[in-house]
Amino acid sequence: MKQLMMLFFSFCFSLGIHAQENNDALLKQALNAFNEKEYAASAQIFEKLVKIDSLNAALHYNLGTSYLRMQNTALSIYHLEKALKLQPDYEAARINLNFAEKLKTKVTKGNLPIPQQQMLYSVFNFLKPNAWAYLAIASMFLTVMVLVIYRLNSNATAKKALFTLSIFTLAISIGSYFISKNQSDYLLMHHYVIVKDADAVLMNEPRTVAKVSATLIEGEKGFIQEATNQWIKIQLPNDTLGWIEKNKVLQY
Structure with missing residues (x-):
């Protein structure tokens, strides 16, 4: 029995080492692709790594920076915001987020609420x-x-x-x-949303036939007030409230 337990722990330890080696190899590939300016390939690999370790601020930063170089507004802002949520003092992520914000076609004035947590x-x-x-x-x-x-x-x-x-x-x-x-x-917990669709609109009620209260842009942020299975009620930086379909936003 003791030998079986030792074999089991040895097997688990070997799997852990193998998984870490695979992750290190993927990270090296992603960084090499980024340095070669192959940003799409770099983003694809970083996406895999983020799925493995979703609470790693550095991975979100690198992924967001790859999307920034691709000028993908929503995804660059989303992952850079995730990096800052995980590590609030991540200055490089803050700098790149400022660049990503400039990709938006318009700037929404105002500030979003800050979660108590x-x-x-x-x-x-x-x-x-x-x-x-x-x-x-x-x-x-x-x-x-x-x-x-x-x-x-x-x-x-x-x-x-x-x-x-x-x-x-x-x-x-x-x-x-x-x-x-x-x-x-x-x-x-999700506190904010990033609009990922350029044609997204904010509705007065959680219905597709409701009155439109605002037209949103890709990369725009909102503070989550409440949610249903298909809709999220958000507050914009200018304090406008409304409902948006879940499939049109990224939550973080």
């Missing part, structure tokens, strides 16, 4: 959600260990110190859990 995410972004989760588990394990030692110890002074330490490690565990959950919720 974003502030907390920015404060605790020095660790990723998985790292916070591991810290929560490790702290909880340490709390249990300290409490076991506390129960076995007969020295009053030591017991007091151990009890205080257990409260401290428990607080770290609980705090890390909630930070991890907030980080994950923020990254996985």
Whole structure:
């Protein structure tokens, strides 16, 4: 049984190494294609890598930059915004996003609302959600260990110190859990949309026969207010509200 377990773990480890080698090879191909100015080929490979690791800011940045060189307004803005959502201090992504914004045929004045979770995410972004989760588990394990030692110890002074330490490690565990959950919720939840169709329109109601409230342009952004199976209610930077079909936007 022990040998079977060892073989299983060895097999899993080998698969992990093989997958990482494949990813590294793909990344090298994508960067080479970009350097050779083969931007379509570069974007195609980066798309594959993003599907494998969707929370990798650098991959979204490279993909967005490839689309920027192809002058694909919507997809360049979308992936550069994703890079900044994952890593708010990503200055290169911010610079390229400014260039991508200039591809739009018109500029919409105003600012979009900022999700409440974003502030907390920015404060605790020095660790990723998985790292916070591991810290929560490790702290909880340490709390249990300290409490076991506390129960076995007969020295009053030591017991007091151990009890205080257990409260401290428990607080770290609980705090890390909630930070991890907030980080994950923020990254996985969609707060904004990027219009990907040049002929998209904003409707007063979630119906194709409703009155048109605004004509949108490719690359325009909106803040998500609510959603149905086929429609999303968004707020534009100029505070205009309306409904747009889901298949005409990219959510992030």
